[in-house]
Amino acid sequence: MSDKPVILTDQNTGKSVELPIIRGTEGEPTLDIKSVAPELGYFTYDPGYAGTASCTSKITFIDGGKGILRYRGYPIEQLAESSSFLEVAFLLLNGELPNQDEYTEFVNEITYHSMVHEKLNTFISGFHFDAHPMAMMAGVVGSLAAFYHAKLDMNNPVERKLAAMRMIAKMPTLAAACYRHYMGWPSAYPLNNLSYTERFLHMMFSVPAESYKVSPVAAKAFDLLFILHADHEQNASTSTVRLVGSTGANPYACVAAGISALWGPAHGGANEEVLKMLEQIGHVSNVAKFVDKAKDRDDPFRLMGFGHRVYKNYDPRASIIREAAHEVLDELGRSDPLMDLAMELERIALEDEYFIEKKLYPNVDFYSGIIYRALGIPVSMFTVMFAIARTVGWVSQWLEQANNPSRIGRPRQVYTGPAERPYVDIEQR
Secondary structure, eight states: OOOOOEEEEOTTTOOEEEEOEEOOSSSOOEEOOTTHHHHHSOOOOOGGGTTOOOOOOSSEEEETTTTEEEETTEEHHHHHHHOOHHHHHHHHHHSSOOOHHHHHHHHHHHHHTTOOOHHHHHHHHTSOTTOOHHHHHHHHHHHHHHHHGGGOOTTOHHHHHHHHHHHHHHHHHHHHHHHHHHHTOOOOOOOTTSOHHHHHHHHHHOBTTBOOOOOHHHHHHHHHHHHHHSOOSSOHHHHHHHHHHTTTOOHHHHHHHHHHHHTSTTTTTHHHHHHHHHHHHOSGGGHHHHHHHHHOTTSOOOOTTBOOSSOSSOOHHHHHHHHHHHHHHHHTTOOOHHHHHHHHHHHHHHHOHHHHHHTOOBOHHHHHHHHHHHTTOOGGGHHHHHHHHHHHHHHHHHHHHHHSOOOOOOOOOOOOSOOOOOOOOGGGO
């Protein structure tokens, strides 16, 4: 059964236009408004694109009202329980879960491409010693185009796929290199006999003075965190990657742009802000006071890690990561007063009518910072961890767009500046 188009009529001129209804596999029906501007002479106004679909996609589905997140149709809860990050990466890139042979080949391919050109370490050494790791990542990832430009034909789908896999493979190596520069440590190289997350942890924390054994608890936790952060539909950074990609830019430039968008405290930097907030609260006994401050419109204090632009229910990733946070702390034998503080903050917020009415539930950022802290990741590297995982989503979205090219992205605006006025010579101003 097909939907009848919606008729939009301009009461000023009497002109009408038919707006076809587009229906995806799931989700809200969407009006195709392409004909509004040419037929009626109006553009549409949607600040922040809150009600606008910028593309069609087969990768990720979110139902914010019901708290649903699925990758290629698979519920995030099932993938978090049973899958691995590289299996999820294969799924997002290819649309289906791999069989054993496909998975083995994919893992070998990612492992093979984990090395980076030695000159990149020289490039990284040029940053100031205390440069923020996200600043370094944006610059270094963008520079990959200078190292691999001769091996990328943007019109060849095989080479596009290779570039995507190269990005997934090299991001942990680059992230660890930026961290080691930040710490003043010598370079570390990927070990092919380790898994994806084990290899990353070894590059992060191994030192020449002693042997380093990767904690299986830490590797498992990172694998889970990377799965949860792999993709999240058309968020700010993914939309940035797609917008830059629509110009025909190379994937390294696109991902570098995505990294820059992710850096913002309202996006990927939110888990940093959660830790800063918890440290500001300081003690469990202060939670109630700070909850009252958050409810006061005249008080600038805000509870970070609560609420979500899309989810109007409990973030499905938050319930998974909450349990993981407890497991990590228990298995590592560590107690964290910030975890106790976070639990009390969550309890009060979930029982408070103000938060219930506004549907301000804890999101994934609320707990991820606590896990990273327990695993020894400094706050400045939190968003870099996010970037490693989200690279899988970025390149999957980039590939999807490249395989189904559309017009260059070009949002319009409502101009509110001065009307036309004559130039006045400086002596007469």
